[in-house]
Amino acid sequence: MKQIRNFCVIAHIDHGKSTLSDRLLQMTQTISDRDMKAQALDDMDLERERGITIKSHAIQLNYMHTDGQEYILNLIDTPGHVDFSYEVSRSIAACEGALLIVDATQGIQAQTISNLFLALEHDLEIIPILNKIDMDTAMVERVSGQIIDLIGCPEKDILHASGKTGQGVAEILTAIVDRIPPPLGDPAAPLQALIFDSIFNPFRGAIANIRILNGTLRKGDKVRFLATGNDYSADEIGVLKMDYLPKQEISAGNVGYIITGIKQSSEIKVGDTLTLADRPAEPIQGFEEVKPMVFAGIFPLDNDDFEDLRDSLEKLQLNDASLVFEPESSAALGFGFRCGFLGMLHLDIIQERLSREFNQDVITTIPNVSYRAYIRREPDTVLNVRNPTDLPEPTILDRVEEPYISAQIITETEYIGNIMNLCIEKRGILTKQHYLSPERVELNFELPLAEIVFDFYDRLKSISRGYASFDYQPLDYRASDLVKLDIKLNSENVDALSALVHRSKAEAFGRKICKKLKELLPRQQFVIAIQAAIGGKIIARETVSAMRKDVTAKCYGGDISRKRKLLEKQKAGKKKMRQFGKIEVPQKAFLDVLKLD
Numbered sequence: 048m049k050q051i052r053n054f055c056v057i058a059h060i061d062h063g064k065s066t067l068s069d070r071l072l073q074m075t076q077t078i079s080d081r082d083m084k085a086q087a088l089d090d091m092d093l094e095r096e097r098g099i100t101i102k103s104h105a106i107q108l109n110y111m112h113t114d115g116q117e118y119i120l121n122l123i124d125t126p127g128h129v130d131f132s133y134e135v136s137r138s139i140a141a142c143e144g145a146l147l148i149v150d151a152t153q154g155i156q157a158q159t160i161s162n163l164f165l166a167l168e169h170d171l172e173i174i175p176i177l178n179k180i181d182m183d184t185a186m187v188e189r190v191s192g193q194i195i196d197l198i199g200c201p202e203k204d205i206l207h208a209s210g211k212t213g214q215g216v217a218e219i220l221t222a223i224v225d226r227i228p229p230p231l232g233d234p235a236a237p238l239q240a241l242i243f244d245s246i247f248n249p250f251r252g253a254i255a256n257i258r259i260l261n262g263t264l265r266k267g268d269k270v271r272f273l274a275t276g277n278d279y280s281a282d283e284i285g286v287l288k289m290d291y292l293p294k295q296e297i298s299a300g301n302v303g304y305i306i307t308g309i310k311q312s313s314e315i316k317v318g319d320t321l322t323l324a325d326r327p328a329e330p331i332q333g334f335e336e337v338k339p340m341v342f343a344g345i346f347p348l349d350n351d352d353f354e355d356l357r358d359s360l361e362k363l364q365l366n367d368a369s370l371v372f373e374p375e376s377s378a379a380l381g382f383g384f385r386c387g388f389l390g391m392l393h394l395d396i397i398q399e400r401l402s403r404e405f406n407q408d409v410i411t412t413i414p415n416v417s418y419r420a421y422i423r424r425e426p427d428t429v430l431n432v433r434n435p436t437d438l439p440e441p442t443i444l445d446r447v448e449e450p451y452i453s454a455q456i457i458t459e460t461e462y463i464g465n466i467m468n469l470c471i472e473k474r475g476i477l478t479k480q481h482y483l484s485p486e487r488v489e490l491n492f493e494l495p496l497a498e499i500v501f502d503f504y505d506r507l508k509s510i511s512r513g514y515a516s517f518d519y520q521p522l523d524y525r526a527s528d529l530v531k532l533d534i535k536l537n538s539e540n541v542d543a544l545s546a547l548v549h550r551s552k553a554e555a556f557g558r559k560i561c562k563k564l565k566e567l568l569p570r571q572q573f574v575i576a577i578q579a580a581i582g583g584k585i586i587a588r589e590t591v592s593a594m595r596k597d598v599t600a601k602c603y604g605g606d607i608s609r610k611r612k613l614l615e616k617q618k619a620g621k622k623k624m625r626q627f628g629k630i631e632v633p634q635k636a637f638l639d640v641l642k643l644d
């Protein structure tokens with residue numbers, strides 16, 4: 048165990064974790080120069096295209112130290128976006144140390160601080176790294192000062208590096224061995240392994256990534272998952288290189304994987320403890336359960352695909368422990384699932400992965416947070432309202448509470464005014480204003496979660512020209528004046544477009560949704576009335592006028608082949624439409640209504 052080091056790479060989004068991890072892989076020859084491509088650990092196309100890490104990635108490096116000994120370094124790269132901080136917390140639980148990367152051109156940002164605190168809570172050894180020092184705009188002295196203020200370390204402990212040029216990477220490897228303590232644990236004790244991630248492979252089933260705290264796991268062992276109590280055979284075990292590398296045994300202190308042939312997501316729980324069936328150990332404590340923040344219905348475009356959708360969601364859940372779902376039905380959309388997400392980016396990614404990896408085109412209903420409803424004369428009954436249709440009728444409803452968060456925003460002083468205005472508009476309360484330096488300030492707000500999940504992040508970025516970073520944690524539940532806003536198309540309620548909104552925002556929201564739907568709905572042969580209503584009261588209305596008849600033939604001056612092509616194109620488009628009575632609504636419209644200007 049003295050030769051093992053387990054560490055994760057944490058940072059604010061885009062500060063260069065993946066690029067620096069690439070250099071670590073290269074320098075330890077884990078990946079050859081020939082096979083090297085940018086963001087080598089981000090194996091999803093989606094991650095590459097968007098340039099973001101969505102999922103944590105674990106990999107083992109072999110490193111020859113200057114002391115002449117070879118060390119095993121288990122690296123876990125983590126995502127930086129606030130939606131995925133759960134992935135960070137899981138990775139941290141599997142490590143003894145963390146590389147805290149700070150972009151020298153940006154300085155300390157909100158998630159630098161929150162990820163650092165997560166790591167400190169788990170007593171991780173922190174190696175601060177000032178990254179991107181190759182850039183002309185690097186502010187080495189100023190950002191070093193910020194790091195010293197934050198961590199309280201001496202200046203000499205801060206390593207300078209560039210993931211782009213490779214400068215300083217050798218020093219980082221040395222520091223990992225010298226500064227991060229080797230894992231503790233007893234290889235002879237009963238097996239106690241933490242499942243910190245799982246990946247679904249269509250041929251092999253679920254592959255669980257594990258960190259062994261105590262004991263030894265051998266190929267063929269009869270293992271038990273403590274959460275379910277079910278036993279399986281360890282068909283294959285091994286360590287994580289660029290590919291899976293099978294081994295006969297892995298023992299305390301090490302990170303690896305296990306394949307047991309499990310195909311159902313309910314059988315493997317991230318955070319669960321793996322042990323031996325004939326010599327079980329105690330479960331590992333202190334692993335945080337994932338808490339979804341946003342809920343939305345996901346429905347198949349075609350009702351016949353319901354079971355396939357369930358299957359796909361289950362497989363996706365094996366890859367993404369933070370996705371939760373349960374069946375639900377909608378008058379407008381039939382059978383589907385109410386899913387819980389970590390935030391809007393997560394929702395967007397799940398929808399995209401369903402389409403790309405499982406060929407499932409889905410409709411996503413308007414998302415909302417989870418409210419608590421109290422019923423009159425039943426003080427002990429608390430309903431968790433995750434779906435607008437679950438909100439009790441006003442006649443029996445006593446009160447509703449909504450979740451609040453505590454938010455930290457770090458920005459340049461010149462943007463304070465804009466940010467204050469935004470947060471006040473979002474019903475926020477300023478709780479702290481702290482100057483980190485004469486130019487930089489940390490603002491703390493208490494805000495309703497519902498106000499920040501949709502467009503807050505984008506608006507914050509635009510009003511601060513990108514010079515504001517943002518992070519949040521759940522706080523508590525507070526009384527809320529909540530109403531259910533219904534959308535009607537030609538007087539028919541479309542429950543998939545219903546939303547739960549604060550009364551003070553309902554009218555403006557209703558008007559915006561109607562306006563946006565007017566843009567999104569294709570014209571039909573008849574007039575479409577779009578209405579927003581609270582209870583029986585109509586609060587907004589728009590009209591989509593009817594299409595002129597025979598428009599295609601006229602447009603193309605009777606050119607039959609062009610007309611046919613156009614009709615074919617329209618037919619292809621129809622596949623992504625959903626019919627409500629006679630009205631066709633494009634699949635994307637359900638989420639696009641939220642892209643309010």
Ligand code: GTP
Binds near residue numbers: 086208
């Ligand atoms: P997320 O995983 O999405 O949080 O991003 P990340 O922290 O992994 O950042 P990533 O490595 O993707 O780098 C973000 C951007 O910074 C990319 O465009 C990189 O090319 C660039 N970059 C990263 N490191 C360096 C560096 O040392 N120097 C320069 N000049 N650019 C860098």
